[in-house]
Amino acid sequence: MRIISYEERGAARIGVVAGPESFIPVGDIAPSLPASLRALLAMPDGLTRLKDAAAGKAGTRSLKELRFLPVIPDPHVTWALALNFKKHIEETGLTTSKEFPHLFIRTPASLVGHGAPLLCPPPEIAKEFDYEGELCVIIGRGGRHIPAAKAFDHIAGFSCFNEGSVREYQRHNRNFGLGKNFERSGSVGPWLMTADEFGDPARQRVITRLNGIERQNAPLDDMLFSVAQVIQYLSAGYALRPGDMIAMGTPGALPPHPGETLQPSGRHKILGQVNMKPGDTVEVEITGLGVLVNPIVADEKAAYRPV
Amino acid sequence: MRIISYEERGAARIGVVAGPESFIPVGDIAPSLPASLRALLAMPDGLTRLKDAAAGKAGTRSLKELRFLPVIPDPHVTWALALNFKKHIEETGLTTSKEFPHLFIRTPASLVGHGAPLLCPPPEIAKEFDYEGELCVIIGRGGRHIPAAKAFDHIAGFSCFNEGSVREYQRHNRNFGLGKNFERSGSVGPWLMTADEFGDPARQRVITRLNGIERQNAPLDDMLFSVAQVIQYLSAGYALRPGDMIAMGTPGALPPHPGETLQPSGRHKILGQVNMKPGDTVEVEITGLGVLVNPIVADEKAAYRPV
Numbered sequence: 001m002r003i004i005s006y007e008e009r010g011a012a013r014i015g016v017v018a019g020p021e022s023f024i025p026v027g028d029i030a031p032s033l034p035a036s037l038r039a040l041l042a043m044p045d046g047l048t049r050l051k052d053a054a055a056g057k058a059g060t061r062s063l064k065e066l067r068f069l070p071v072i073p074d075p076h077v078t079w080a081l082a083l084n085f086k087k088h089i090e091e092t093g094l095t096t097s098k099e100f101p102h103l104f105i106r107t108p109a110s111l112v113g114h115g116a117p118l119l120c121p122p123p124e125i126a127k128e129f130d131y132e133g134e135l136c137v138i139i140g141r142g143g144r145h146i147p148a149a150k151a152f153d154h155i156a157g158f159s160c161f162n163e164g165s166v167r168e169y170q171r172h173n174r175n176f177g178l179g180k181n182f183e184r185s186g187s188v189g190p191w192l193m194t195a196d197e198f199g200d201p202a203r204q205r206v207i208t209r210l211n212g213i214e215r216q217n218a219p220l221d222d223m224l225f226s227v228a229q230v231i232q233y234l235s236a237g238y239a240l241r242p243g244d245m246i247a248m249g250t251p252g253a254l255p256p257h258p259g260e261t262l263q264p265s266g267r268h269k270i271l272g273q274v275n276m277k278p279g280d281t282v283e284v285e286i287t288g289l290g291v292l293v294n295p296i297v298a299d300e301k302a303a304y305r306p307v
Numbered sequence: 308m309r310i311i312s313y314e315e316r317g318a319a320r321i322g323v324v325a326g327p328e329s330f331i332p333v334g335d336i337a338p339s340l341p342a343s344l345r346a347l348l349a350m351p352d353g354l355t356r357l358k359d360a361a362a363g364k365a366g367t368r369s370l371k372e373l374r375f376l377p378v379i380p381d382p383h384v385t386w387a388l389a390l391n392f393k394k395h396i397e398e399t400g401l402t403t404s405k406e407f408p409h410l411f412i413r414t415p416a417s418l419v420g421h422g423a424p425l426l427c428p429p430p431e432i433a434k435e436f437d438y439e440g441e442l443c444v445i446i447g448r449g450g451r452h453i454p455a456a457k458a459f460d461h462i463a464g465f466s467c468f469n470e471g472s473v474r475e476y477q478r479h480n481r482n483f484g485l486g487k488n489f490e491r492s493g494s495v496g497p498w499l500m501t502a503d504e505f506g507d508p509a510r511q512r513v514i515t516r517l518n519g520i521e522r523q524n525a526p527l528d529d530m531l532f533s534v535a536q537v538i539q540y541l542s543a544g545y546a547l548r549p550g551d552m553i554a555m556g557t558p559g560a561l562p563p564h565p566g567e568t569l570q571p572s573g574r575h576k577i578l579g580q581v582n583m584k585p586g587d588t589v590e591v592e593i594t595g596l597g598v599l600v601n602p603i604v605a606d607e608k609a610a611y612r613p614v
Binding site: 021028053067076077079082096097099100101102103104105108112121125141142143144145146147150153154166169172173174175177178179181182202233234236237238239241301302304305306307 | 315383384386402403404406407408409410411412414415417429432448449450451452453454457460461473476477480481482483484486488489490526540541543544545546548607609610611612613614
């Protein structure tokens with residue numbers, strides 16, 4: 001089952017994808033279920049009830065021109081991993097613990113849904129605005145001290161994540177802080193695919209394209225820490241909550257394509273990493289799951305705007 | 308005006324402190340105002356309407372045995388500063404940027420209100436569970452690219468913050484991650500004191516006591532980055548939201564008291580920093596504002612608990 005979060009008439013809603021171009025609003029088939037995916041996941045039988053309600057039903061609405069929200073628009077927390085793919089560690093030359101996963105947090109304000117524009121900071125603020133294609137894990141049943149062998153009992157599903165980063169700010173200090181939390185700088189979607197349908201993530205790949213050109217393409221079994229290990233680690237510190245998201249880290253850059261001239265990007269001089277600019281379109285595909293597409297638009301210039 | 312968030316019959320409520328031991332439930336004097344402080348701050352005239360409604364009214368309820376919640380239980384984000392007091396930078400020997408504030412994020416699950424127990428991790432998980440007394444800034448009016456000179460127009464008020472930290476986990480990697488986000492490891496309260504009543508934070512001090520013994524006592528004008536500078540910095544990246552919290556960093560340790568024998572604590576061998584243990588009581592005072600008190604209790608042992 002694939003579940004979308006979307007906005008209609010100012011309210012958040014959820015739907016079940018019913019084909020390549022259509023979906024069923026959950027309010028139409030199961031009005032007693034919540035309009036929030038986080039709240040649905042918090043019900044012990046939420047996914048089962050939704051699956052039963054959607055069984056055999058045909059799509060009634062088009063996925064086109066829908067305003068997708070982040071799969072979980074209001075999570076308790078969104079974790080993201082730094083330096084979790086061996087090739088990305090090599091290309092940055094950065095060191096990271098081989099014993100413990102490297103984690104930081106992203107705010108809801110930093111994320112948009114499928115199709116929504118990502119905001120490129122104005123040049124007076126920053127110039128290195130980068131994609132990071134990643135697998136996103138979404139927690140279903142909560143828990144504490146979850147052993148890796150039980151981790152999959154706690155996963156509701158998976159999604160695609162673009163962990164968009166403003167490199168200059170990320171480098172300001174030891175903690176990445178604001179560099180990973182610019183307004184509408186990342187995305188998650190298009191949908192949550194339930195764990196039973198997606199199967200083992202280690203058999204899939206993550207692919208990132210900028211303007212149709214592949215820039216990342218790596219197997220999800222190249223992770224330093226697996227999904228199960230990260231769930232075990234985090235749950236030693238706090239009780240994972242339904243709807244918590246974990247972006248599993250990004251792989252290295254593909255080399256430039258034949259005949260292509262690229263300047264190495266960033267302080268680490270990564271050849272094949274290309275900054276995002278207004279007018280670009282970025283895609284993150286997780287094979288077997290779907291493709292998250294976002295256009296890049298220029299953020300407003302740096303002028304005081306009280307709201 | 309001092310505003311509390313508290314829990315009653317399973318629901319979050321707010322109240323106005325009316326004396327040393329009493330408060331007025333907002334629902335009793337202004338039933339049309341929201342029961343959430345974040346929602347109140349999001350109303351352009353929320354604080355003014357509450358002040359008018361409470362004017363001249365006497366307290367009707369006791370502050371004792373109230374279940375305080377974190378001042379903002381459900382913020383969009385809680386930022387915290389690392390290494391923002393000159394003496395704390397010296398004692399840790401750590402380096403930090405002198406150009407940019409050093410920021411990371413705490414989850415709602417990591418915070419409790421005044422009087423609620425802080426959970427000390429079981430020894431098989433971690434042994435260095437430390438207090439960090441801090442000033443907390445709470446955003447009122449949102450905004451983007453806020454100049455430092457306008458920052459105070461965007462502050463609703465201030466509170467006391469205990470940025471409780473699990474040092475072993477904080478040191479696992481470059482980003483502090485889980486080490487700053489153990490379940491119920493920190494606190495914020497007892498109340499939000501409005502900016503008009505609190506005045507200039509730089510004239511006040513932060514004091515931390517463990518079991519009644521002072522362990523930190525520093526002027527709030529010893530900060531590397533001021534409240535106004537941090538607001539300017541953050542708002543360059545995203546639009547600050549009503550209810551966003553910023554914990555401004557912790558000062559250094561006081562030396563041991565005369566006749567006291569203490570072992571230096573942690574990898575940085577800080578003399579005067581004392582780990583918190585079950586049975587302890589920790590207090591963070593901001594002079595002119597109030598005292599945040601929390602008992603320390605042992606968290607359950609590390610056994611699998613699905614929820």
